[in-house]
Amino acid sequence: MIRLGGDRLLDDAHALAHRPYGLLGHGASVTAGGEPLHLALARSPAGPATALFGPEHGYYGVEQDMVASADQRDPWTGAPIASLYGDSKASLRPRPDAFAGLEVLLIDLQDVGSRYYTFAATAVWAAEAALAAGVEVRVLDRPNPLGGEIVEGGGVAAGYRSFVGAFDLPVRHGLTVGELVTLEAGRRAWPDGWRVIAMEGWRRAMRWADTGLPWIAPSPNMPTTATALVYPGACLVEATALSEGRGTTRPFQLVGAPGIDPPRLAERLAGRAIPGVRFLPTHFKPQFQKHAGRVCGGVELLGELRRAFPDVFAWRPEPYEFETDRPAIDLLTGGPEFRERLESGADVDVWIAGWSEAEAAFREERRGVMLYS
Numbered sequence: 001m002i003r004l005g006g007d008r009l010l011d012d013a014h015a016l017a018h019r020p021y022g023l024l025g026h027g028a029s030v031t032a033g034g035e036p037l038h039l040a041l042a043r044s045p046a047g048p049a050t051a052l053f054g055p056e057h058g059y060y061g062v063e064q065d066m067v068a069s070a071d072q073r074d075p076w077t078g079a080p081i082a083s084l085y086g087d088s089k090a091s092l093r094p095r096p097d098a099f100a101g102l103e104v105l106l107i108d109l110q111d112v113g114s115r116y117y118t119f120a121a122t123a124v125w126a127a128e129a130a131l132a133a134g135v136e137v138r139v140l141d142r143p144n145p146l147g148g149e150i151v152e153g154g155g156v157a158a159g160y161r162s163f164v165g166a167f168d169l170p171v172r173h174g175l176t177v178g179e180l181v182t183l184e185a186g187r188r189a190w191p192d193g194w195r196v197i198a199m200e201g202w203r204r205a206m207r208w209a210d211t212g213l214p215w216i217a218p219s220p221n222m223p224t225t226a227t228a229l230v231y232p233g234a235c236l237v238e239a240t241a242l243s244e245g246r247g248t249t250r251p252f253q254l255v256g257a258p259g260i261d262p263p264r265l266a267e268r269l270a271g272r273a274i275p276g277v278r279f280l281p282t283h284f285k286p287q288f289q290k291h292a293g294r295v296c297g298g299v300e301l302l303g304e305l306r307r308a309f310p311d312v313f314a315w316r317p318e319p320y321e322f323e324t325d326r327p328a329i330d331l332l333t334g335g336p337e338f339r340e341r342l343e344s345g346a347d348v349d350v351w352i353a354g355w356s357e358a359e360a361a362f363r364e365e366r367r368g369v370m371l372y373s
Helices: 005-011 037-043 117-131 177-188 225-239 262-270 301-308 329-332 337-346 348-353 357-365
Strands: 021-024 051-054 082-083 104-107 136-140 194-197 282-284 295-296
Touching: 005 037, 005 194, 021 037, 021 117, 104 117, 136 177, 136 262, 136 357, 177 194, 177 357, 225 329, 262 295, 262 301, 262 337, 329 337, 337 348, 348 357
Parallel strands: 021 051, 021 104, 051 082, 104 136, 136 194
Antiparallel strands: 282 295
């Protein structure tokens, strides 16, 4: 049985009594029994939160990606909700007065185990700002749905840090939020005043299905654990003019665009003989975002799409998470090499082979922050 950091906090909720506290959370911030944590705390000796804080997509997870969330009030407790994702890059970090009047900041965010997912950046930046304001921080840990064993992907090159690559990590890092915060706390030499409330019963070999916990979508386009599993690779399609399946019921599991011949593409992909992967030719119609209302054909895999349909494939030209000076694909892949290799026709497998050194170095570094066996 898994006991989440939030459940363990509730066991000792009297320690928060008469202490004004804030909670950085979202719709997936629930107890193991499925109760919203801010409501469970409100009826505990801790009492209602003085303030709530919402990451990208808003506290209730209702906004689409790159859509600003507004400040509001929680309808159940009346607590003010401050948005940590507005309409500018500056809005991604808490304002200097964000934690005025608070003694403790609780952070309870469900991550998906991929470097691009922005909640880890919000957790670290909020914790850092709170500590600077003299506010204690408690990180309530949750499982990594991809497990904690596999490390995969290169790091982030100098000059390519962003909201989707805030830290030098492999794409698949195998850390929980609590471990990731611990890693960055060490890198940044944080002062005392913070700690992680670890889970009980979670092991690194566990995938989400092994936990027995309900999956609550942490963001609108992460509806299932299968989505989380394909996200580390499929998220790269965000950096192109292809649809990554947003606006459908299978985001990140569908990839394509008008003008793509699905059987032809599926046949080419099948020829790659990737273990454990099959490619189903399909059509789909996004209801919003890229190619909204148009029938798209496709399956997945960036490199093959570019080779097979060069007239359809294009890099995303719009700003990406408030960044305008570097292509979105470079921000996601951690540097320009992947894009440059595709554009020149060079072998992308050479780039992938180059991950091994960064992976080995990160495995060694993370030994000192792992909270679970």
